Amino acid sequence: MRKAALHNLGCKVNSYETEAMTQLLEKSGYEIVDFTEKADVYIVNTCSVTNMADRKSRQMLHKAKSKNPESVVVATGCYVQTATEKIKEDLSIDIIVGNNKKKDIVEILDTFFEKQENIHVIDINHTEKYEDLEISTVTEHTRAHMKIQDGCNNFCSYCIIPYARGRIRSRKLVNIKNEMERLAESGFCEIVLTGINLGFYQDGDKRLIDVIEMADEVDGIERIRLGSIDPEIITVEFVDRLRKVKKICPHFHLSLQSGCDSILKSMNRHYTTKEYLEKCGLLRQAFENPAITTDIIVGFPGESMSDFETTAEFASTVGFAQLHVFKYSKRNGTVAANMPNQIEEKEKSRRSERLIQVGMELTKKYRESFIGQKEFVLFEEIKKIDGREYYAGHTRNYIEVAMESKDDVSGKVIEVKIKDFINDEIMLATR
Numbered sequence: 001m002r003k004a005a006l007h008n009l010g011c012k013v014n015s016y017e018t019e020a021m022t023q024l025l026e027k028s029g030y031e032i033v034d035f036t037e038k039a040d041v042y043i044v045n046t047c048s049v050t051n052m053a054d055r056k057s058r059q060m061l062h063k064a065k066s067k068n069p070e071s072v073v074v075a076t077g078c079y080v081q082t083a084t085e086k087i088k089e090d091l092s093i094d095i096i097v098g099n100n101k102k103k104d105i106v107e108i109l110d111t112f113f114e115k116q117e118n119i120h121v122i123d124i125n126h127t128e129k130y131e132d133l134e135i136s137t138v139t140e141h142t143r144a145h146m147k148i149q150d151g152c153n154n155f156c157s158y159c160i161i162p163y164a165r166g167r168i169r170s171r172k173l174v175n176i177k178n179e180m181e182r183l184a185e186s187g188f189c190e191i192v193l194t195g196i197n198l199g200f201y202q203d204g205d206k207r208l209i210d211v212i213e214m215a216d217e218v219d220g221i222e223r224i225r226l227g228s229i230d231p232e233i234i235t236v237e238f239v240d241r242l243r244k245v246k247k248i249c250p251h252f253h254l255s256l257q258s259g260c261d262s263i264l265k266s267m268n269r270h271y272t273t274k275e276y277l278e279k280c281g282l283l284r285q286a287f288e289n290p291a292i293t294t295d296i297i298v299g300f301p302g303e304s305m306s307d308f309e310t311t312a313e314f315a316s317t318v319g320f321a322q323l324h325v326f327k328y329s330k331r332n333g334t335v336a337a338n339m340p341n342q343i344e345e346k347e348k349s350r351r352s353e354r355l356i357q358v359g360m361e362l363t364k365k366y367r368e369s370f371i372g373q374k375e376f377v378l379f380e381e382i383k384k385i386d387g388r389e390y391y392a393g394h395t396r397n398y399i400e401v402a403m404e405s406k407d408d409v410s411g412k413v414i415e416v417k418i419k420d421f422i423n424d425e426i427m428l429a430t431r
Contacts, residue, residue: 010047020133046079065092078164098122149195184220199233234279250290259314291321299348301339323359
């Protein structure tokens with residue numbers, strides 16, 4: 001029995017694919033061991049969203065080979081697609097697997113062991129069909145992320161992902177339903193739908209809203225949560241259908257990137273701040289106090305101090321439940337990398353710290369609005385806070401809540417009353 005160790009870098013889509021490859025290897029007789037252990041096969045699912053991610057990917061590949069020089073090192077993921085020639089010259093790598101070939105990992109390894117020669121399977125640019133990977137369980141006990149879409153056609157000026165993931169393609173609706181039913185039978189009661197550009201899911205005439213409505217009918221699934229979506233998907237028709245879905249969580253990660261229209265245009269984002277605010281309004285009309293969260297990039301090339309202040313003001317105007325703030329990181333191979341007026345790192349850090357503070361204030365204000373309210377919480381784990389044990393989980397709005405209980409409430413959805421803050425991250429609840 002050969003031993004295999006896998007390491008994941010990057011997004012939730014990568015995590016899903018790593019889990020799927022793990023299960024394929026297990027079914028084929030591999031013993032899965034921790035990446036820190038000596039293994040016969042090391043698989044690194046790489047990331048390439050920034051130059052730093054490229055560096056981390058290279059480091060993990062070299063680290064794998066150093067653990068066991070006789071091992072087979074497999075490089076897969078986005079770094080493989082964006083640095084193909086460099087990867088081919090790396091002597092620590094034996095097998096290169098493109099983002100559209102992860103489903104074939106067992107067969108690729110079989111071929112390698114039979115022929116004992118390096119294998120490169122990396123053609124993402126001629127991929128038209130969705131490559132089916134599936135899981136029947138995940139390492140989390142209550143929540144399962146499910147990939148239903150891949151690829152992106154947007155070509156935002158700062159982003160390398162369309163080159164790493166190829167064009168948009170989507171999973172068959174029937175395959176999604178089958179996996180949901182398997183996960184429900186395994187005890188998972190919350191499904192998180194994920195994709196590289198989730199809102200552009202399409203299977204024939206079926207769109208993302210059809211997937212959500214289908215999931216609403218799957219027995220055993222109690223919650224449906226969406227991964228990141230672009231604002232273009234939020235239309236009157238979409239929201240009108242969405243508000244009728246009983247199991248949908250009112251937690252929407254609506255990608256923004258900048259609160260300044262001139263920067264949005266420079267980023268090649270296809271909406272204005274006015275349109276974005278209107279989308280938030282549609283969601284707030286349909287759901288009571290929904291959590292609207294977002295990503296914002298600071299220090300984009302050409303972003304003036306006035307542009308940044310406009311973004312900070314816009315964030316407050318929207319009233320986000322949470323901000324994920326990123327300093328612009330130059331990514332070789334993108335349009336933005338060659339733009340003039342690149343911002344100095346110190347200035348990017350200053351802006352980041354300022355916007356993070358704005359985000360913390362917005363988060364506190366949003367969470368305070370739930371004090372004294374009754375909410376349903378899916379309890380996921382036991383946490384020690386200030387020396388005391390609590391059951392911790394999340395509300396439908398994705399507020400983390402902790403509660404003391406003599407009974408084991410792990411994996412259960414229970415109605416609680418939110419009392420106050422335990423700390424900056426977690427709120428206290430009682431039955």
